[in-house]
Amino acid sequence: MSKTFTLNLITPQRQILQDLPVESIVLPALSGEMGVLAGHIPMVVQLGLGSLRYKQEGIEKEFAVMGGFAEIMHTTVNVFAEGADLAEEIDEEEEKQKIKRAKESLSRKDADIDFELAELEIKQSLARMKVKKRHLN
Amino acid sequence: MESLRDIRQNIKAIKSTQQIMQTMKMISSARIRKAQESMDNARPFATKMLEMVADLKEEVLAQTDTESEIESGASRFLLNKTGNPNKIGLVVITGDKGLAGSFNAVILRAAVAFLKKHQDKEVFVFCIGKKGRDFINRFHKKNIQIVYSSIGIFPKVTYAHAELLGEAILKEYFERNLGSVTLIYNDFKSRGSQQLREASILPFNALPTVHDKTDDTEFLFEPGVQEIFRILVPRLMKANMYRVLLESQAANLAATMNAMDAASKNAGELVQTLGVKLNKVRQAGITNEILDIVNGAEALNG
Numbered sequence: 001m002s003k004t005f006t007l008n009l010i011t012p013q014r015q016i017l018q019d020l021p022v023e024s025i026v027l028p029a030l031s032g033e034m035g036v037l038a039g040h041i042p043m044v045v046q047l048g049l050g051s052l053r054y055k056q057e058g059i060e061k062e063f064a065v066m067g068g069f070a071e072i073m074h075t076t077v078n079v080f081a082e083g084a085d086l087a088e089e090i091d092e093e094e095e096k097q098k099i100k101r102a103k104e105s106l107s108r109k110d111a112d113i114d115f116e117l118a119e120l121e122i123k124q125s126l127a128r129m130k131v132k133k134r135h136l137n
Numbered sequence: 138m139e140s141l142r143d144i145r146q147n148i149k150a151i152k153s154t155q156q157i158m159q160t161m162k163m164i165s166s167a168r169i170r171k172a173q174e175s176m177d178n179a180r181p182f183a184t185k186m187l188e189m190v191a192d193l194k195e196e197v198l199a200q201t202d203t204e205s206e207i208e209s210g211a212s213r214f215l216l217n218k219t220g221n222p223n224k225i226g227l228v229v230i231t232g233d234k235g236l237a238g239s240f241n242a243v244i245l246r247a248a249v250a251f252l253k254k255h256q257d258k259e260v261f262v263f264c265i266g267k268k269g270r271d272f273i274n275r276f277h278k279k280n281i282q283i284v285y286s287s288i289g290i291f292p293k294v295t296y297a298h299a300e301l302l303g304e305a306i307l308k309e310y311f312e313r314n315l316g317s318v319t320l321i322y323n324d325f326k327s328r329g330s331q332q333l334r335e336a337s338i339l340p341f342n343a344l345p346t347v348h349d350k351t352d353d354t355e356f357l358f359e360p361g362v363q364e365i366f367r368i369l370v371p372r373l374m375k376a377n378m379y380r381v382l383l384e385s386q387a388a389n390l391a392a393t394m395n396a397m398d399a400a401s402k403n404a405g406e407l408v409q410t411l412g413v414k415l416n417k418v419r420q421a422g423i424t425n426e427i428l429d430i431v432n433g434a435e436a437l438n439g
Contacts, residue, residue: 010185012296012376014178029359043357044193046365069369071189080186080372 003038007054008078009063016063016084025077026053027070036072043072049127051087051134052079062087064131066124085128087135095125095132141422144415148408155404161236162397168292169328169390175294176325176383183380186373190341196356220340224259226309226318227251228302228338230381231269232389233291238396240323240389241268243333247321248273251335252281261309265290265302265382284309294386299379306378307371310339322381323388329395331388338377341370 002023009017025036028050047070052063066083102118102125229248231241245268252260257280264270264286273283285305290298306318318339323331358365 008181008185010182012179012182012379013175015181018181031359041357042355043359044189044362044365045359046368068372069189069365078185078189080182080189082372 005038005074006076008076009052009081009084010079011081011084020054020056022054022056023058024055026051027079028052028065029070036077039074040072040077042074043070045070045072047079047081049123051131052081052084062131062135064090064128066127083124087131090128090132092129092132095129098125139414139418141415141418144411144418148411148415151404151407151411155401155408158397158401158404162394162401165390165394165397169387169394172292172383172387172390173325176380176387179376179380179383183373183376186369186376190369190373193356194341196362220316221314222316223257224261224313224315225255226261226263226306226315226339228263228306228318228320228322229265229269229273230320230322230385231264231266231272232385232392233267233289235268236396237389237392238399240331240392240396241266243331244321244323245269245272247333247335251319251321252276256280261313261315263302263306263309265385290382291386291389294379294382296375296379299382300375302382303371303375303378306339307374315339320381322385323392325384325388325391328391331392338374 004021004023007017007020007022007025008015009020023038027034027036027045028047029045030048033050034045047065047068049067050065052065053060055061063081063084063086065079065081068079068081070080071078099122102121106115106118227248229244231244235241248269260281261284262273262281264273264283267288270283270286270288273281285302287298287302309315310318317337320334320336320338322334324334326332
């Protein structure tokens with residue numbers, strides 16, 4: 001049994017994981033994925049869009065994280081994510097629909113469309129699908 | 138003396154008002170459950186993030202070396218040496234409607250006290266809720282200016298509202314070079330009570346340090362500390378505004394519920410006293426009639 005530390009996964013809407021004892025975490029840092037084990041050096045990392053994985057009693061769980069921050073301390077890791085979805089609960093069809101809709105609204109070129117928002121939505125959906133695919137393999 | 142008809146009409150009017158109040162109470166109590174839930178869900182993000190910034194602020198300041206970084210970078214959020222102390226911001230969060238007891242009055246009283254204290258300064262006000270906006274608008278003072286107002290967002294607050302408010306605050310903070318920003322709102326304590334809060338939200342040097350950092354561990358930052366703070370602080374701002382809006386929303390609903398409950402109880406008492414009065418008047422009328430008949434009969438006999 002390896003040493004454990006606690007993980008908090010929080011989004012602005014709700015706290016998804018609270019004080020969960022885990023053995024390891026992989027974070028989607030901006031500069032690439034980053035593994036964290038117990039006793040990691042204290043650090044603040046900016047997160048990109050990507051997959052967050054953790055092991056609890058040998059079982060791996062995966063989330064699609066929509067950017068944010070992680071605060072790594074000696075015994076605790078706090079992940080502040082803009083959004084987080086459990087990989088198993090991501091519906092690829094739904095994401096495809098979302099991308100389609102966003103692309104449609106982009107191509108209409110109306111003045112009142114928030115381009116940044118539409119692009120962000122596409123990026124987020126793609127990231128969720130990528131996580132889902134990774135998770136299935 | 139009031140006639141029977143007047144009293145009956147009065148009772149009817151009070152009863153229908155009471156019914157409206159009871160309905161409003163029920164609407165509030167149905168909404169409050171949801172409001173409380175989203176508030177409880179949003180609390181951890183804002184509080185934990187505040188804790189993190191509070192923990193890190195010393196370190197950020199220690200790692201901010203050059204003067205230019207101090208003026209332009211992340212530390213403006215934290216220390217704000219260059220801000221103009223004679224220009225300050227004030228965020229006032231009230232409800233859109235009255236009918237909530239002292240909910241709005243308490244906030245506005247605190248706002249007046251704040252404005253009095255700072256009457257020699259320029260105050261830029263951010264108003265959430267109609268009551269606050271209308272109240273501040275009536276001041277007509279040169280040094281008080283509403284720079285942002287948002288109305289009708291209760292009781293359906295979303296993160297988007299918080300984002301707009303947070304962005305507006307940060308924008309004014311930088312563009313007008315404000316010395317500080319203060320927030321006045323009602324915190325939700327329980328369904329029975331709200332608590333007035335007056336908090337300094339910018340710059341962050343007023344933040345209390347939460348964790349005792351005796352082991353003085355040094356944090357690494359990836360990417361650099363300035364970049365992280367430049368992105369982190371706006372997010373923290375928005376998350377915190379989201380929490381505050383949800384707190385106000387729940388507190389407002391709770392206040393409405395209590396006020397309406399008390400009002401419909403009062404109305405019930407009023408109906409009862411009027412009922413007694415009605416009976417008395419009716420009885421007096423009957424007695425008078427009997428007297429008339431008896432007098433008449435006696436006059437005939439006599």
